[in-house]
Amino acid sequence: MPWTENVASTMAQRLKPWVISLLAKLGGRAEEMRLKAYIVGGFVRDLLLGRENEDLDVVIEGDAIEFIKSWEQDGCRVAIHKKFKTGTIVFPDGKKVDVATARREFYEYPVAQPSVSSDSLKHDLYRRDYTVNAMAISINCSTWGTLVDYFGGRQDLKKKLLRVLHNLSFVEDPTRVIRGIRLEQRLEFTIEENTFRLLVNCIKGGLVSLLSGVRLRSELELIFKEDAPYKIVKRCTQIGLWRSLFPGLNPGRDTIKIMRRISFFKRRLSGDLPSMAGADWLPYLSALVSESHRDGMLSVLDRLHVSDKERAIVIESIDGMGSAEHILGGRGEKPNSRIYEFLSKVHPAIALYWAAATNRWRVRRRILLYLTRLRKIEPMLIGRDILDLGYREGPMIGYILKGLRNARLDGLVETREEEIEWVLKNFPKMDRK
Ligand code: ATP
Known part of the structure; x- marks a missing residue:
């Protein structure tokens, strides 16, 4: 039997009213259809930690496809992946919920189960990466708020520990190594001792380096979306992940310094910075390769299968730094039009990298002036x-x-x-x- 506890009052205290009402609506429908619905994964972890998370992942015991389709009559847009028995419901106000069928990978049991949870949910949760991510909360009205915790996630959450569910977890999916380091740094958790040993073995054994370029890229993008990617990058260096993934990559102190500045600018100037249109991660990627030899840099770009445009942005970030400092530096007054003239020709991701990478404060100030103000200036006349x-x-x-x-x-x-x-x-x- 799983550990169960009712967390309805925590939900009432911590969740925004729209989240509660949406979950209640979903649970009500599940109840009408005689299905069991749970909110799962990172949402549950963050709720119990008191961290905001609006990524709604619902698992249905029974047929999620019928459940998802039923929302069409309510004016929702739905997308269905029949093969995986999953889908997405987009409500008329734009709120989105991902819905999956609890996977029963071992046995098929009759749907009706006497308890709140049943084996299909347990098996679904068992496939997940860390115990703290493997909890579910029932959202059916009759069992609203029941926390289902088979693997000690609640306890680990209290102890701030990341623990895999079984010893083959990293072998099954080495991206969990990178996810683990990301979560460890974001939540300021510790990777539990046995888990850490398995994780290091997975890196040393070369399993992480077998990941495809596409998966690596998406994991890197996730790292660079965090509030403090530099911490994760530092930790990856410490445990030898970069060396194993990209032999020519050598991120050191400068990389960390540049990344801290990029994050600082993003946080402080968020509303004023231009949209990077999918290139948000590139200033960080440029910082990551900035201390490597040219061959090392190019092999990272090859390995990640970046597009030609992305490649050009990273190379220009690194190669153009000298001329940016030359043109934008200097003690004398620099007309704004001159700053505009130079920077409007480069992608904003490049300008942001230069602002972070230069040690010359005038250059940095001028680039930030361009990014936050000058680039928006237009004449009144048309x-x-x-x-x-x-x-x-x-x-x-x-x-x-x-x-x-x-x-x-x-x-x-x-x-x-x-x-x-x-x-x-x-x-x-x-x-x-
Ligand atoms: P974040 O807060 O970064 O979004 P998350 O935990 O919500 O973290 P998602 O990538 O949205 O992460 O994944 C949702 C859930 O799916 C996770 O909480 C975890 O239970 C599970 N999961 C995601 N990736 C894996 C994986 N590689 N292996 C096992 N389970 C995974």
């Missing part, structure tokens, strides 16, 4: 207004607007009237109709 002033249609209009933006960047114009005056003064009558 093309139509220039035509209305009597200029001919054609490339000249773009040229005038560019000049006008530079004038605005350098503080030469502020109001619309000043912009008009500036145009008429700087582009004489011959350019007009």
Whole structure:
């Protein structure tokens, strides 16, 4: 029998009202359909730790496909993966829930079980990575809030321990090594002794290095989405993970320093920084390879199967650093238009890397000024207004607007009237109709 405990009051205290009402709605429907529904995984872990988590993973004992489909009548969008008996429900307000069928990998039992949980749930939870991630909470109305803990996750959570469920866990899936280090650093947990031994053996035995480039890439992206990737990178160095994954990679103190700065800028300037459109992880990747020899860097990029565009961003980040410091450095006044001119030609992920990697504070200040303010500056006049002033249609209009933006960047114009005056003064009558 699993350890059970009712955590309904913790849910009531810690969850946002919309989360509770959504879970109750899902549980109500499950009850009507005579199914058992549980919220599982990281959500449960974080609830018990008092950490926010809005990733809703629901497991159904019974047929999840029928359950998922039933939400179509409520105006939800649903996506179904028949083969894996999983799917996603997107509610009309955009809230999303992933739903899976509890996998019964060993035996098929009759669905009806007398207790809250049954073997299918147990087997589903047994496939998971760490005990603290292998707990479930019933969301059916009749058993709302019952915590199901077969493997001592609650106890491990209290002791801040990460423990695998069985000794072959890392052999089954070596990504759990990287997930473990990520969680250890994020939650400030300790990897339990036996688990740590298995983890190190998995690295030493070369199993982690067998992971495909695609999986490695996605694990790296997850590391770089954390609040403090530098801690994870440091820990990976300490236990020899980088050496095993990428023999030419050599992240040292500079890498850590650059990564700390990138995270700092992201945290402090989050709303002001430009969208990186899927390239968010690249400043970190550039930092990771920044201390390696060229061959080492290129072999990391090859191994991760980065796209040509991503490759170009990383290489330009590393190779362009010298000229960025040359152009953006210097004691004298640097016109904003000059900073704009240079940085608007590079991807913002490159500029962010340079801001973090340079040790010259003027260079850093100018790049951050560009990223947070200058890049958004546009003239008040638009093309139509220039035509209305009597200029001919054609490339000249773009040229005038560019000049006008530079004038605005350098503080030469502020109001619309000043912009008009500036145009008429700087582009004489011959350019007009
Ligand atoms: P995060 O907070 O980083 O999202 P999470 O624990 O919610 O962490 P997900 O990647 O969303 O992680 O996975 C959801 C759940 O699926 C995990 O809590 C864990 O139970 C299980 N899981 C994910 N990856 C693995 C894996 N490689 N092996 C076993 N179980 C896994």
